Amino acid sequence: MLDRKTLVLNRSWMPVTTTTVRRAVVLMARGVAGAVHPGTFEVAQWEAWIERGPDDVHRLRGIGFEFPVPDVIVLTHYNGFPDVPVSFSRRNVYRRDGYECVYCGRAPGAGALTLDHVRPRSRGGETSWLNCVTACVSCNARKADQSLQAAGMRLRRRPVVPRWPGGLDPSSLRERPVWHRFMPAKALSATLGESSA
Numbered sequence: 001m002l003d004r005k006t007l008v009l010n011r012s013w014m015p016v017t018t019t020t021v022r023r024a025v026v027l028m029a030r031g032v033a034g035a036v037h038p039g040t041f042e043v044a045q046w047e048a049w050i051e052r053g054p055d056d057v058h059r060l061r062g063i064g065f066e067f068p069v070p071d072v073i074v075l076t077h078y079n080g081f082p083d084v085p086v087s088f089s090r091r092n093v094y095r096r097d098g099y100e101c102v103y104c105g106r107a108p109g110a111g112a113l114t115l116d117h118v119r120p121r122s123r124g125g126e127t128s129w130l131n132c133v134t135a136c137v138s139c140n141a142r143k144a145d146q147s148l149q150a151a152g153m154r155l156r157r158r159p160v161v162p163r164w165p166g167g168l169d170p171s172s173l174r175e176r177p178v179w180h181r182f183m184p185a186k187a188l189s190a191t192l193g194e195s196s197a
């Protein structure tokens with residue numbers, strides 16, 4: 001239970017990262033974070049949480065102690081975003097592109113998507129954020145080993161190096177519906193897009 005994940009919000013209630021319950025409890029005990037009840041949005045500081053915390057959440061039981069496990073904490077002072085780069089992967093390219101083919105705009109589901117090199121590998125194209133895009137199977141087949149120009153195809157949007165809040169991987173939300181209410185809409189829709197695929 002101590003290794004369970006807790007969502008961390010900055011002072012403005014923007015999700016910045018996740019941490020372990022162990023670390024969340026330490027932050028609360030030091031007075032730099034409060035626990036947020038995900039249903040009511042009420043914030044409780046350490047003592048109030050330990051003594052009168054909600055009953056409708058997981059509880060941690062040990063020898064001589066028992067207290068509610070925080071699903072979400074809000075930091076008292078910190079108001080920034082940690083600068084954590086998003087790792088490059090096929091899955092993260094799909095997430096960046098909202099699970100849509102950048103050529104035709106269709107969203108056939110993750111299983112029917114492919115990673116396309118805008119400048120083909122055979123012509124020296126790199127496997128990188130700026131040269132890789134999400135393409136449906138038929139657009140990828142149509143483009144094949146050609147340049148955009150030769151294939152007569154166009155990108156609906158230019159590939160970018162993505163920035164998610166604090167590098168927080170939107171997929172980490174799937175398992176915890178109580179976190180959905182704290183997420184920026186874009187991250188949430190990318191996550192839900194994936195789970196429906």
Ligand SMILES: [Zn+2]
Nearest residue numbers: 101104136139
């Ligand atoms: Zn397509």
